[in-house]
Amino acid sequence: MLVIAVFLLFPAIWTLYLGLTNWRLTGLAAREPDFVGLENYTDALSDPDFRNSLLLTLVFVFFSAIVGQSILGFALAWIARKLRPALRSVVETVVLLAWIIPASVVAFLWLALLDRREGTLNALLGTDGTAWLLEYPMQSIIVFNIWNGTAFSMLLFSSALASVPPSQFETARMAGAGTFATLRDVVLPNIRGHILTNTLLITLWTFNVFAPYLITAGGPQGRTEILGVYIYRVALRDGALGQGAALSLIMIIINLVVAAVYLRLLGRDRPSRRGRKSTRERRA
Amino acid sequence: MSVRAALGVIGRYVFAGFVLVFFALPLLWLLTAPFDSAPSVQVSVPDFTLENFRTLWDNPYAMRSLGNSVIIAAGTMAITLVLAALASYALSRVRIPGRDTLLYLLLLLSSIVTGTAAMVPTFLLMTELGLIDRQLGVVLVLTGGLLPTAIFILKDFMDSTPRSYEESARVFGASSLQILRHVVVPIARPGLATIAVWAVVQVWGNFLVPFILLRSPEQQPAAVVMFTFYTEGGQPNLGLISTFSLLFSIPVVAMYLFVNRRYGFRFHGGIKR
Numbered sequence: 001m002l003v004i005a006v007f008l009l010f011p012a013i014w015t016l017y018l019g020l021t022n023w024r025l026t027g028l029a030a031r032e033p034d035f036v037g038l039e040n041y042t043d044a045l046s047d048p049d050f051r052n053s054l055l056l057t058l059v060f061v062f063f064s065a066i067v068g069q070s071i072l073g074f075a076l077a078w079i080a081r082k083l084r085p086a087l088r089s090v091v092e093t094v095v096l097l098a099w100i101i102p103a104s105v106v107a108f109l110w111l112a113l114l115d116r117r118e119g120t121l122n123a124l125l126g127t128d129g130t131a132w133l134l135e136y137p138m139q140s141i142i143v144f145n146i147w148n149g150t151a152f153s154m155l156l157f158s159s160a161l162a163s164v165p166p167s168q169f170e171t172a173r174m175a176g177a178g179t180f181a182t183l184r185d186v187v188l189p190n191i192r193g194h195i196l197t198n199t200l201l202i203t204l205w206t207f208n209v210f211a212p213y214l215i216t217a218g219g220p221q222g223r224t225e226i227l228g229v230y231i232y233r234v235a236l237r238d239g240a241l242g243q244g245a246a247l248s249l250i251m252i253i254i255n256l257v258v259a260a261v262y263l264r265l266l267g268r269d270r271p272s273r274r275g276r277k278s279t280r281e282r283r284a
Numbered sequence: 285m286s287v288r289a290a291l292g293v294i295g296r297y298v299f300a301g302f303v304l305v306f307f308a309l310p311l312l313w314l315l316t317a318p319f320d321s322a323p324s325v326q327v328s329v330p331d332f333t334l335e336n337f338r339t340l341w342d343n344p345y346a347m348r349s350l351g352n353s354v355i356i357a358a359g360t361m362a363i364t365l366v367l368a369a370l371a372s373y374a375l376s377r378v379r380i381p382g383r384d385t386l387l388y389l390l391l392l393l394s395s396i397v398t399g400t401a402a403m404v405p406t407f408l409l410m411t412e413l414g415l416i417d418r419q420l421g422v423v424l425v426l427t428g429g430l431l432p433t434a435i436f437i438l439k440d441f442m443d444s445t446p447r448s449y450e451e452s453a454r455v456f457g458a459s460s461l462q463i464l465r466h467v468v469v470p471i472a473r474p475g476l477a478t479i480a481v482w483a484v485v486q487v488w489g490n491f492l493v494p495f496i497l498l499r500s501p502e503q504q505p506a507a508v509v510m511f512t513f514y515t516e517g518g519q520p521n522l523g524l525i526s527t528f529s530l531l532f533s534i535p536v537v538a539m540y541l542f543v544n545r546r547y548g549f550r551f552h553g554g555i556k557r
């Protein structure tokens with residue numbers, strides 16, 4: 001409890017205070033920070049760099065997590081059920097490897113793949129000399145993040161699909177329902193809670209991702225400077241700690257909103273959830 | 285209908301093939317380059333050699349960083365495990381009003397105060413405590429981040445251990461800590477193993493926290509040192525990087541395979557992770 005309080009709770013509260021000062025990493029303001037009130041917040045909100053970063057983050061989260069990871073993860077879980085077991089485990093293992101290999105390694109693998117002169121992608125596509133990370137930086141990190149994180153959605157949707165009663169699939173098949181109708185009328189109503197959980201969790205995680213820094217470092221010209229990378233630059237590289245604390249707090253509040261929405265919706269869903277849990281425990 | 289079914293089968297395999305290529309392509313380099321006598325960034329059939337591993341072994345800088353990774357991961361795992369076991373056992377056995385709310389709040393807190401969002405306050409706190417550039421600081425910060433989830437998951441396991449075992453131990457005069465050690469821990473072992481592996485995997489790959497808190501290369505773990513290999517050196521030493529990457533990835537992959545074989549993937553409680 002104490003450790004949590006010291007290393008999790010205390011920083012959060014301290015941020016509140018620091019966000020109101022002009023503390024800097026070095027120089028005069030490092031010794032005796034002045035109380036500047038809400039200036040850091042108004043500065044942040046009117047800073048074009050901050051707005052740019054927030055916009056980039058929204059684009060990044062929307063395309064890589066909500067669209068990319070969810071849909072690809074679901075498609076994988078759906079298709080995998082009907083593949084031969086050997087092929088299925090190969091596909092799943094490769095997807096999982098992309099998820100569990102450390103971020104530093106993964107980042108370098110992508111730098112190698114997208115390399116301008118000798119990269120594997122250019123060699124395969126015959127597009128020699130295309131600098132993917134300079135010409136399509138945002139698209140690159142979005143594809144990278146889909147590659148990196150799809151495994152979670154796949155795992156979650158696999159277990160969700162396994163929880164759909166087989167008799168309902170059978171009924172749909174007898175009624176002559178096609179794939180689309182089956183998905184809409186049988187699968188969707190059954191896994192609505194899982195879709196919600198998945199969307200909110202990957203939103204939260206993708207919002208807080210730092211790995212793209214290892215690939216593009218926010219460049220070129222800030223075109224991939226998502227929020228985490230932006231805070232790092234402002235606070236720790238440029239040394240404006242007070243402003244960085246204000247930015248941290250803004251980020252924590254956004255996290256809080258997403259998490260609160262999640263817990264709220266989860267709470268509404270609780271009776272059925274509890275039922276499911278107790279059956280699992282009985283089985284165990 | 286049979287044409288449609290055939291199209292469905294073809295579509296499935298085309299999709300599976302596409303996914304396989306998409307996910308495997310970046311990974312292939314990790315398998316070819318370490319064994320190539322003259323590796324480039326391109327995937328190619330290696331001119332087989334184990335020379336790169338010898339180079340890596342002789343590089344004190346690289347091996348020390350792997351050692352640092354082990355120290356940080358093991359330290360975090362040990363502290364998390366001990367504290368989470370004690371806390372979850374207590375929370376599972378004692379009736380405090382609002383206990384479940386407390387747990388939910390902790391979990392909520394740990395998922396909103398992430399490493400990225402709390403980067404600045406963490407850095408400042410560690411500066412004030414004089415724990416900058418010390419591995420202890422990294423271990424404590426990481427432990428604080430992992431504990432809520434660890435407690436939450438372990439409490440599920442503690443709840444499912446039968447109380448009658450503890451009661452009979454108490455009849456024979458065992459103290460609470462003795463009961464925990466000789467009765468509860470052996471029963472909750474799968475849970476403890478899961479938490480241990482999970483903690484190690486989380487810490488092993490963590491880049492941000494050690495990147496911010498550690499300054500001297502002697503202290504830095506592999507995740508950070510690897511990054512400096514290819515930004516500071518001008519031309520990156522590809523043989524070294526690829527071999528190092530492979531060696532650095534093997535432990536987590538092995539642990540994942542072990543857990544998966546032994547316990548399968550489990551989703552726990554309300555928040556799934």
